[in-house]
Amino acid sequence: MNKLPLNKDIETKKVLKKSISANRALSLLNGVANIIPNQYVLINSLILKEAKSSSEIENIVTTNDELYKAEIEFEVSRDTKEVQRYKEALLKGYELLQKDRLLLIKHLVEVQSIIVDNNAGIRKQSGTRLKNSKGEVVYTPPQSFNEIMDLLDNLEQYINDDSLEDFDYLIKMAIIHFQFEAIHPFYDGNGRTGRILNVLYLVYKDLLNLPILYISEYIIQNKDKYYELLAKLHQQQSWEEYILFMLEAVEETSKDTIRTIEDIKALMDKQAEIIQEKLPKIYSKELVELLFMNPYTKIEFLEKHLSITRQTASKYLKQLSFIGLLEEQKVGKAKYYINKEFVEVLSR
Numbered sequence: 001m002n003k004l005p006l007n008k009d010i011e012t013k014k015v016l017k018k019s020i021s022a023n024r025a026l027s028l029l030n031g032v033a034n035i036i037p038n039q040y041v042l043i044n045s046l047i048l049k050e051a052k053s054s055s056e057i058e059n060i061v062t063t064n065d066e067l068y069k070a071e072i073e074f075e076v077s078r079d080t081k082e083v084q085r086y087k088e089a090l091l092k093g094y095e096l097l098q099k100d101r102l103l104l105i106k107h108l109v110e111v112q113s114i115i116v117d118n119n120a121g122i123r124k125q126s127g128t129r130l131k132n133s134k135g136e137v138v139y140t141p142p143q144s145f146n147e148i149m150d151l152l153d154n155l156e157q158y159i160n161d162d163s164l165e166d167f168d169y170l171i172k173m174a175i176i177h178f179q180f181e182a183i184h185p186f187y188d189g190n191g192r193t194g195r196i197l198n199v200l201y202l203v204y205k206d207l208l209n210l211p212i213l214y215i216s217e218y219i220i221q222n223k224d225k226y227y228e229l230l231a232k233l234h235q236q237q238s239w240e241e242y243i244l245f246m247l248e249a250v251e252e253t254s255k256d257t258i259r260t261i262e263d264i265k266a267l268m269d270k271q272a273e274i275i276q277e278k279l280p281k282i283y284s285k286e287l288v289e290l291l292f293m294n295p296y297t298k299i300e301f302l303e304k305h306l307s308i309t310r311q312t313a314s315k316y317l318k319q320l321s322f323i324g325l326l327e328e329q330k331v332g333k334a335k336y337y338i339n340k341e342f343v344e345v346l347s348r
Ligand SMILES: Nc1ncnc2c1ncn2[C@@H]1O[C@H](COP(=O)(O)OP(=O)(O)OP(=O)(O)O)[C@@H](O)[C@H]1O
Pocket: 054, 055, 056, 057, 058, 059, 130, 138, 139, 181, 182, 186, 187, 188, 189, 190, 191, 192, 193, 194, 227, 230, 231, 232
């Protein structure tokens, strides 16, 4: 398997043109994220969306309802737990990146161990083959532990040392993603770890301040093409087509995410106004933000984040339900409250 740098002239006119529009969309997204003051609102809601799409590529399927219930610590299915772990893994990767200010292979090993919930780590046994839906082998990744480690070392250098190759960062993100998938260092979870790597790289290179660009939804919608492009790259070095695909993914997703953020902001403003008007005694900026941290909420969240008693928290939620802002639900004895309009925005 080839090492990096590519040392190929892949920045064709078409690629450069597309990279300009993709970069422009991404930078707009980065700016728009600032309209939501509490960063946790955006990170949490967009990560939930991403965790769902990215896991769906691996046929791990949940519903928004299940996922939001998991967030308020209800008993949920195994698949939903796996989707939730994807979210935790992504946040862990982001935390490690901020701590070390480098994007390291050991971070990815930690990310993957959270996704798959085991410590098997880098492949030590040979036998891993990539097969298509008919069960035919489409690609055989490196088999020996030493070769895998050597290639990962090389990838880590490429990610962290910009002097090795001076392509545009979005183009590099695409190259790094392919290289990571081609090394396929783990027994499982390579696709999901590689998709988390994409967003971490954009944050690392300061193209984004927060991890909020997730191309998994685009990838599921174009899954066959994505697999075909990866497979073709091994044989034909068809970089242009693959890079254009990834740039288009960045551009489209940036535009979609901008719309989502604007919708969230508009809804936050609207709900803030309603509370100020109808329940002025309980209004606070923090209360509104809390209603947007999780699509479903419960008494304990209010108690904790607003530092109020259980009784007061319960009263607030009753009043918010009474004016129709939240919808009260019961599972056995436990109650939870749905911010329906927020759920709608997130499901668009
Ligand atoms: N021909 C190929 N060459 C290199 N990588 C490939 C090829 N075909 C698929 N892949 C990558 O392998 C990933 C699947 O690997 P794996 O099952 O380990 O990951 P996963 O996270 O469990 O699954 P998924 O990516 O389906 O969610 C795909 O998402 C894709 O990124």
